[in-house]
Amino acid sequence: MGQMVLYIKTFSMSREDSYELLNEYVKNEALVKHYKMVATAMEGYVKKLKLSDSEIEEWWSAGLLHDLDWEKYPDEHPNYAVTSILPQKGYSNQILDAIKAHATSRTGKVAETSIEKYLFACDELSGFINAVGLIRPNGINDMEASSVSKRLKDKRFAANVSREDIAQGIEMIGIPLSEHITNLIGFFKIEGY
Ligand SMILES: [Fe+2]
Numbered sequence: 228m229g230q231m232v233l234y235i236k237t238f239s240m241s242r243e244d245s246y247e248l249l250n251e252y253v254k255n256e257a258l259v260k261h262y263k264m265v266a267t268a269m270e271g272y273v274k275k276l277k278l279s280d281s282e283i284e285e286w287w288s289a290g291l292l293h294d295l296d297w298e299k300y301p302d303e304h305p306n307y308a309v310t311s312i313l314p315q316k317g318y319s320n321q322i323l324d325a326i327k328a329h330a331t332s333r334t335g336k337v338a339e340t341s342i343e344k345y346l347f348a349c350d351e352l353s354g355f356i357n358a359v360g361l362i363r364p365n366g367i368n369d370m371e372a373s374s375v376s377k378r379l380k381d382k383r384f385a386a387n388v389s390r391e392d393i394a395q396g397i398e399m400i401g402i403p404l405s406e407h408i409t410n411l412i413g414f415f416k417i418e419g420y
């Protein structure tokens with residue numbers, strides 16, 4: 228009987244590689260901050276879900292790179308990155324699919340797997356929490372979930388953040404909005420945003 232060899236393909240781009248790629252495509256610091264926050268959110272959740280080390284790296288990378296082509300190729304975002312940048316660098320299909328699914332209207336890809344759903348759920352809300360932090364003297368440091376919920380109801384505040392996407396996101400990951408906000412604030416505090 229021949230021996231069966233099982234190949235386990237693990238994701239191999241290091242965080243340094245990903246940061247280097249980010250620096251190549253993105254100059255705007257506010258954008259870079261958003262990418263880092265979404266990476267932090269994804270890392271927080273993947274660890275909470277107790278997934279494997281390679282999945283931790285995939286979730287983090289999907290977060291960091293989800294808007295990679297936004298600055299240079301806004302009209303083609305995220306299709307440009309998932310066809311012309313990331314596959315060539317060896318990023319996995321899980322990462323590519325997650326990035327596609329954070330922009331369903333542009334890609335036609337609906338979020339199905341956990342990484343896809345969490346990226347969708349973390350993207351807009353992370354941006355919103357950052358916006359709330361910017362108008363507070365101590366930023367995210369002493370932020371309560373209730374102040375974020377209150378601002379969400381004010382449609383004029385950070386009007387570009389889609390409340391509909393936030394609602395859809397929490398439905399995908401199946402936790403109440405207040406819990407999702409609390410989790411994200413917790414992850415961001417640890418990183419000191
Ligand atoms: Fe995006």
Ligand SMILES: [Fe+2]
Binds near residue numbers: 265294
């Ligand atoms: Fe984003």
